[in-house]
Amino acid sequence: MSSTSAEPRAEPRVGAPDAGAKTPAGGRDNPIRRLLREPLLHFLLIGAVIFAVHAAVTPSVSKERLIEVTPDVRQTIVDTFKRAHEGREPGSDELARLIDLWILNEITFREALAQGLDKGDEMIRDRIVHKMRLLIFGGVQVNEPTPQELQEWYEKRRLQYDIPDLVTFIDVPFTGDAAEAESRAVLQQIEAGEEPEDVRLRAQIFPKRPRHTLVPSFGQAFVDALVALPPGEWRTLSSATGWHVVRLDGFVPGRKVPLAEVSVQAAQAWKDERRRVLAIAATRELGKAYVIRRGEP
Template sequence: MIAAEQAAGPTAPPSSQRTGTIWLKSMLREPLVHFLLLALVIFAGYRLIGADIQNKPGSIVVTAPKIEQMAILFTKTWQRPPTSEELKGLIDDYVKEEVLVREALALGLDRDDTVVRRRLRQKMEFVDAAADVLTPTDADLQAYLQINAATFEIDPMLAFQQVYLNPQRHGDSTARDAASILEALQANPAADPNLLGDPTLLPSDLPLSSKTAIGQTFGVEFPEKLDKALLDQWTGPIASSFGLHLVRVSRRMPGRVPALDEVRDAVAREWTNAKRRALEDGRFAELLKHYMVSIEFPVSAEAGR
């Protein structure tokens, strides 16, 4: 019996098993199945990697230069170096700040915050400014001085004597009293102005002063009237913000554009500021090319435009 079975060869698998094998082979040849299997592999890998990243703590490194900077700042503030305990407190506070800042950024708390946006803008502008090494030549400064001569022009200057008349003290006779004193001064130019007129905190004899400074004290129209007066002759009265004055202009210096050596520092400062603004505007224009700006005006603003 056994010999007969061996002669008949191996037993054939059941028909249901053969059908399953054929179906599996057919499915494995389908492209959609290949895609799904690949997606499952990627998803499983992503879960493993993502879990590793999520569980891995962020790295905060407090470097030796940073600790040294903390100690220097503490020393400048308190006029002594920090103790070991105080230094540990500074480091702990830095770590706390770093953690909270990172968490705040992760939560998006920096968005739509005017103060944060302003500080970020200032830091960007500071970074741009720090990148600029601006060293003007004498030719640069001279050209800037010529183009902006009015900015650096030395103000005209005047020196004069004055006799003050207080309208509240003289009342309706102010003009008549002024004419009388003026007549006496013209008759005797050597007369002491301090013995005439009314008491005042204003000096009777003003040395060379700029027209701007005189205008700030006596009123803007006062130096313009002085500018028209004859030299070394008593004239007036001229009204100021205080009252009436009899004046004698003793010296007059016209305004002028100074030589570069006289105002080099001021010209260099203004040249640097102007050049930096130009560079900032240029860099911003390049950055702006990467953005499309749309401005949606409110309905009320549109109606008024």
């Protein structure tokens, strides 16, 4: 009787497919099942469910119906309180009440606009327009002018910066057909020391008036003749409006001011003017989104 040695039993390899196991689709793993086992898919599905539930219980809000206390709004409320209370920060209860008040005001404002209460009220309209203009102006960036730009701009506006001739005089005006005769008669009375009371009452005093500002009222010829008179003496002069008995009491010559003396003020004025031009252009650009009918025939 012969003995037979037992063959050692081979251990199955880790990860090797079981010979007796059946795999679908001809022994290959199903891609759909493999996908369903992915953790990333589980995460995405859970996120989608949460989003769907949130959307179902949270109705969408249009911008027109949303009143939100943003960080900027909150800071504005705090800053306003501090200015009114010598820099003191509002307490939590005070801030809550201020925010409630802001919300109530915003609700009231929105409803007023919705009901058209701003229509036909020029004061409200002007305030809203002014606020919008400030926003537009604030968004306009202006660079410093070049020396050539500033010089050319200054020469065109030199009258605003040059020191003008200053004229001080007394005027007794006369109008009508007999104006010349009346003025000469009054001049004779003044020279004789018999100045009538009504002349003193009618006399107009012009102290230190810039010479160029007199031209629109009296005419260039009158002004030129006036400043040429001997100071302190009464004379008759004609103007575009009639005749006058006048006395020149003072004349201070002006002078031209070089740009170097007022460069800072001139540069600021240049930037302000440039900012206005750009703001108007920006407003016209906004206007392209509207259909504008002027109502002209």
